Amino acid sequence: MTSSSAVVLLPELLRIHDQRKRCPAQLWLCPLDEVTYAYQVVISPGTSPCFASTCTGHHTCRQRLQSSALLSLWASLLCLFQFSVSMEDYDYLFKIVLIGNAGVGKTCLVRRFTQGLFPPGQGATIGVDFMIKTVDIKGEKVKLQIWDTAGQERFRSITQSYYRSANALILTYDITCEDSFRCLPEWLREIEQYANNQVVTILVGNKIDLAEKREVLRQRAEDFAEAQSMLYLETSAKESDNVEKLFLDLACELIREAKQNKLDNNDTAPMPGEGKTISYLSCCSLM
Amino acid sequence: MAAEELPSEFDVVILGTGLPESVVAAACSRVGQRVLHLDRRSYYAANWASFTFNGLLSWIQQYQEEPQPKEVQDWSSLLDEGEELVYLSNPDSASISNLQVFCFTSEEDEEEAQSSDLPNPTEEKAVNEDTDVKPSADSNEEATTEKQETVGGAEEEQLQVTPTEGEEQDTDKPHLSTAQSQLEPTRKRITYAHLVKEGRRFNIDLVSKLMYSRGSLVDLLIKSNVSRYAEFKNVTRILTYRNGNVEQVPCSRADVFASRQLSVVEKRKLMRFLTSCMEETEEHQAYSGRPYLEFLCDQKLGDNLQHFLLHSIAMVTEDTPIEEGLAATRHFLRSLGRYGNTPFLFPLYGLGEIPQCFCRMCAVFGGIYCLRHSVDCLVVDKDTNRCKAVIDNRGQRISCSHFVVEDSYVGKKAAAPRRLLSRAVLITDGSVLPSDSDQQVSMVTIPPVAARYPVVKMVELCPSTMTCIPGTYLVHLTCQSAGSAYEDLAPVVTRCFHTPDSPDQENRPSVLWCVYFNMVDGSGVELEGHGLPSNVYVCSGLDSTLGHEYAIRQAELIFQKILPEEDFCPPAPNPEDIIYDGENPSTPAGEEDEDGAGEEGKREQSQTQE
Numbered sequence: 025m026t027s028s029s030a031v032v033l034l035p036e037l038l039r040i041h042d043q044r045k046r047c048p049a050q051l052w053l054c055p056l057d058e059v060t061y062a063y064q065v066v067i068s069p070g071t072s073p074c075f076a077s078t079c080t081g082h083h084t085c086r087q088r089l090q091s092s093a094l095l096s097l098w099a100s101l102l103c104l105f106q107f108s109v110s111m112e113d114y115d116y117l118f119k120i121v122l123i124g125n126a127g128v129g130k131t132c133l134v135r136r137f138t139q140g141l142f143p144p145g146q147g148a149t150i151g152v153d154f155m156i157k158t159v160d161i162k163g164e165k166v167k168l169q170i171w172d173t174a175g176q177e178r179f180r181s182i183t184q185s186y187y188r189s190a191n192a193l194i195l196t197y198d199i200t201c202e203d204s205f206r207c208l209p210e211w212l213r214e215i216e217q218y219a220n221n222q223v224v225t226i227l228v229g230n231k232i233d234l235a236e237k238r239e240v241l242r243q244r245a246e247d248f249a250e251a252q253s254m255l256y257l258e259t260s261a262k263e264s265d266n267v268e269k270l271f272l273d274l275a276c277e278l279i280r281e282a283k284q285n286k287l288d289n290n291d292t293a294p295m296p297g298e299g300k301t302i303s304y305l306s307c308c309s310l311m
Numbered sequence: 312m313a314a315e316e317l318p319s320e321f322d323v324v325i326l327g328t329g330l331p332e333s334v335v336a337a338a339c340s341r342v343g344q345r346v347l348h349l350d351r352r353s354y355y356a357a358n359w360a361s362f363t364f365n366g367l368l369s370w371i372q373q374y375q376e377e378p379q380p381k382e383v384q385d386w387s388s389l390l391d392e393g394e395e396l397v398y399l400s401n402p403d404s405a406s407i408s409n410l411q412v413f414c415f416t417s418e419e420d421e422e423e424a425q426s427s428d429l430p431n432p433t434e435e436k437a438v439n440e441d442t443d444v445k446p447s448a449d450s451n452e453e454a455t456t457e458k459q460e461t462v463g464g465a466e467e468e469q470l471q472v473t474p475t476e477g478e479e480q481d482t483d484k485p486h487l488s489t490a491q492s493q494l495e496p497t498r499k500r501i502t503y504a505h506l507v508k509e510g511r512r513f514n515i516d517l518v519s520k521l522m523y524s525r526g527s528l529v530d531l532l533i534k535s536n537v538s539r540y541a542e543f544k545n546v547t548r549i550l551t552y553r554n555g556n557v558e559q560v561p562c563s564r565a566d567v568f569a570s571r572q573l574s575v576v577e578k579r580k581l582m583r584f585l586t587s588c589m590e591e592t593e594e595h596q597a598y599s600g601r602p603y604l605e606f607l608c609d610q611k612l613g614d615n616l617q618h619f620l621l622h623s624i625a626m627v628t629e630d631t632p633i634e635e636g637l638a639a640t641r642h643f644l645r646s647l648g649r650y651g652n653t654p655f656l657f658p659l660y661g662l663g664e665i666p667q668c669f670c671r672m673c674a675v676f677g678g679i680y681c682l683r684h685s686v687d688c689l690v691v692d693k694d695t696n697r698c699k700a701v702i703d704n705r706g707q708r709i710s711c712s713h714f715v716v717e718d719s720y721v722g723k724k725a726a727a728p729r730r731l732l733s734r735a736v737l738i739t740d741g742s743v744l745p746s747d748s749d750q751q752v753s754m755v756t757i758p759p760v761a762a763r764y765p766v767v768k769m770v771e772l773c774p775s776t777m778t779c780i781p782g783t784y785l786v787h788l789t790c791q792s793a794g795s796a797y798e799d800l801a802p803v804v805t806r807c808f809h810t811p812d813s814p815d816q817e818n819r820p821s822v823l824w825c826v827y828f829n830m831v832d833g834s835g836v837e838l839e840g841h842g843l844p845s846n847v848y849v850c851s852g853l854d855s856t857l858g859h860e861y862a863i864r865q866a867e868l869i870f871q872k873i874l875p876e877e878d879f880c881p882p883a884p885n886p887e888d889i890i891y892d893g894e895n896p897s898t899p900a901g902e903e904d905e906d907g908a909g910e911e912g913k914r915e916q917s918q919t920q921e
């Protein structure tokens with residue numbers, strides 16, 4: 025990321041900023057006074073106030089130029105620094121959320137995929153909210169933001185806000201644990217309540233390395249998935265079986281849907297992410 | 312799964328998931344305390360919750376039923392030497408009172424009733440169930456709605472049908488539908504059945520508040536990085552009800568200059584006044600102790616400006632002293648322009664998201680969550696008068712160093728008569744002030760409609776806030792109680808909306824459905840005292856102001872009592888900045904056996920990056 029520091033989109037342009045639909049999860053909101061100064065540094069005289077950055081990312085800094093604002097070099101340097109840290113080159117960003125009973129291997133699946141390791145013991149990761157991995161799908165860069173339950177599934181107490189604005193859900197059970205399979209309808213009810221209508225759901229049977237202990241037959245799970253119109257896959261986080269495939273298949277499906285949505289241009293379903301995340305940038309003033 | 316036992320040792324046990332409790336939970340967990348966070352309810356956020364339409368109906372039903380007295384179990388067998396039990400009160404349902412529900416839309420649409428071949432049989436069933444639990448309006452209200460029948464016109468024709476008398480509905484449908492299509496070809500009336508069917512897309516808050524862009528909640532969300540769990544929308548305009556009309560209040564510089572209500576002279580006066588009140592002047596001091604209104608009067612601003620400044624910007628009453636009035640004005644002005652043209656933000660999916668966001672932060676740092684789980688009593692050391700442990704509703708003894716509890720569990724011990732808030736929630740079919748955009752989020756200030764009526768704050772939410780379905784608006788009214796919620800707020804509703812009680816206001820939006828209730832205003836409750844041990848802290852949180860200052864200040868005070876040395880909600884590392892050992896090829900062996908240490912390393916690294 026070099027020359028993409030100045031992206032000023034006027035509100036009018038934001039409305040036609042259709043890429044917004046591709047990544048509902050993250051639109052950042054910058055406080056007017058603290059950030060606009062930064063732009064004034066980089067916008068050279070004579071240029072139009074609207075820039076398209078070289079970055080193909082589609083986060084939007086929805087700023088109106090404040091012509092009367094005082095120029096603050098200090099603020100601008102900090103902001104530019106932040107931008108250069110945080111701006112990445114990708115075409116799509118998707119939020120993927122894992123659910124399922126405790127102990128089925130959700131955390132292990134995420135860590136296997138993002139870090140390439142199988143953690144010994146309980147794979148709980150204190151202080152880590154979500155993990156990021158950028159993958160290449162047919163020449164397009166797809167950034168996957170993968171959220172884990174933070175252990176709230178243990179006593180059936182997942183916050184509703186966890187499901188909001190997820191693009192995809194990975195519903196996981198353990199093939200060696202009948203109980204984790206029987207709980208699936210309960211999870212589906214929760215999805216129906218809180219997740220976005222267009223969410224892509226995939227059912228995953230994990231721990232296939234423990235074939236001798238299998239309690240749930242593949243056919244049974246396949247039938248169930250089909251009845252609920254979900255995709256189905258069996259994995260082993262331990263042996264790294266199908267883990268890569270799981271996330272890549274999801275990414276492909278999400279891209280397909282995103283393109284479809286763009287074609288249909290269906291505005292009927294309100295997308296989550298029409299709101300804005302309070303920007304990390306506002307921390308500038310605290311630094 | 313539900314049978315799994317909780318761990319039996321924590322640093323902090325917290326009962327109740329309202330906003331202040333959740334902030335305390337996140338703050339403690341963030342600095343490494345082992346936190347157990349419980350709520351007896353099946354949902355998060357207690358009286359701060361947001362409900363789907365169907366969820367709200369069950370919530371209403373639960374409060375309309377007689378509460379069954381819970382039998383007190385004797386857990387004294389779990390005591391050791393020198394300990395005694397202190398029982399918590401039964402969660403008192405008195406925190407909500409005077410619930411009244413009215414439905415002014417027809418129960419079912421004719422076409423919909425005929426084509427009962429809904430695709431999803433389970434959905435169909437849910438609809439029926441909910442129709443059964445539907446609370447009916449009280450009887451004299453039905454009488455007033457029936458009166459309407461003769462008024463005629465398509466709008467009224469449908470309006471008067473309350474769900475309990477749906478059978479005698481519309482015999483002359485053809486005539487009716489043509490009349491309707493002539494009036495409004497695109498607008499189809501939304502039926503009760505439709506509200507229920509689309510119920511999950513509503514997120515109806517029990518409390519109605521807004522976030523000041525420079526208020527302590529927004530600052531805390533940003534400081535702690537909890538903001539990453541939620542998305543927000545700007546409140547797009549400030550309105551006020553005046554002389555029987557709803558008007559827009561110009562509050563940003565741009566608004567002031569674009570305003571057509573204000574004369575050029577007024578514009579200059581207003582700008583001069585707003586600029587001057589940011590600083591404390593000698594003139595202000597001269598009015599010390601006297602009402603803000605008196606000061607405004609003497610500024611010779613004129614009726615228009617005086618109304619805006621008192622009711623919409625300071626949002627205070629006529630007898631508020633100048634110090635408070637100026638402070639409120641400054642708070643408003645400081646928040647203006649940070650994120651938009653008004654000082655306020657609103658979270659997508661409703662305010663109930665905010666406590667949940669803090670709970671998520673707590674969980675990410677290791678806090679343990681368990682809903683549908685309560686604490687029966689405290690184990691108190693007789694010598695030190697400190698709470699050593701709690702006993703949960705299954706008789707498990709859980710030791711802790713601190714216990715934080717929502718006030719409804721100790722409610723009965725508060726002797727002073729409680730203050731109440733009056734609330735109304737309406738689902739309407741249009742905005743109180745239609746404009747070019749139908750996606751406006753409006754804050755409406757309503758001065759007393761008549762002598763001895765309270766000042767009412769109204770928030771109108773559009774569907775893009777993800778709190779109501781397309782074609783509807785969700786309207787929240789709040790005031791300090793003078794009488795019951797219905798007595799306080801119905802006069803405002805009939806003035807601002809078209810209801811069976813205000814049949815002549817066809818040009819105003821119609822109320823499809825509404826609920827009135829009173830909630831306890833906890834702002835008088837003390838943190839300590841209550842005759843409880845010194846390491847037990849009571850959260851009240853709910854107050855009548857528009858912002859969240861009270862709840863956040865309370866959470867911070869409690870945190871400082873528990874952990875006086877620690878930082879309150881330091882920023883959580885940004886997951887994108889965390890560099891994992893696993894990606895570093897030089898430490899492939901280390902990661903397998905010392906995972907815990909690796910975790911620490913991660914946090915360290917991410918902090919040094921910032």
Ligand SMILES: Cc1cc2nc3c(=O)[nH]c(=O)nc-3n(C[C@H](O)[C@H](O)[C@H](O)COP(=O)(O)OP(=O)(O)OC[C@H]3O[C@@H](n4cnc5c(N)ncnc54)[C@H](O)[C@@H]3O)c2cc1C
Nearest residue numbers: 031043052075076077079081082083084085110303304305
């Ligand atoms: C972890 C992280 C945190 C971040 N935090 C923040 C933050 O707090 N605040 C913040 O502001 N940013 C933040 N960013 C960066 C931000 O998300 C965007 O990358 C940044 O705003 C750049 O904008 P953009 O991606 O929309 O640029 P682009 O997507 O490249 O902008 C171009 C877009 O605008 C449209 N466009 C451009 N010019 C025109 C034109 N002339 N006419 C019509 N349409 C036009 C194009 O169609 C295109 O869609 C963060 C990024 C990350 C990864």
Ligand SMILES: Nc1nc2c(ncn2[C@@H]2O[C@H](COP(=O)(O)OP(=O)(O)O)[C@@H](O)[C@H]2O)c(=O)[nH]1
Nearest residue numbers: 126127128129130131132145147231260261262
């Ligand atoms: N044999 C085997 N064990 C696994 C697999 N995935 C996870 N586990 C084990 O299952 C337990 C729970 O895993 P975890 O990821 O913490 O589950 P979560 O609660 O769903 O996040 C751990 O002991 C893991 O080592 C797998 O694919 N194969």
Ligand SMILES: [Mg+2]
Nearest residue numbers: 130131148175
């Ligand atoms: Mg886990």
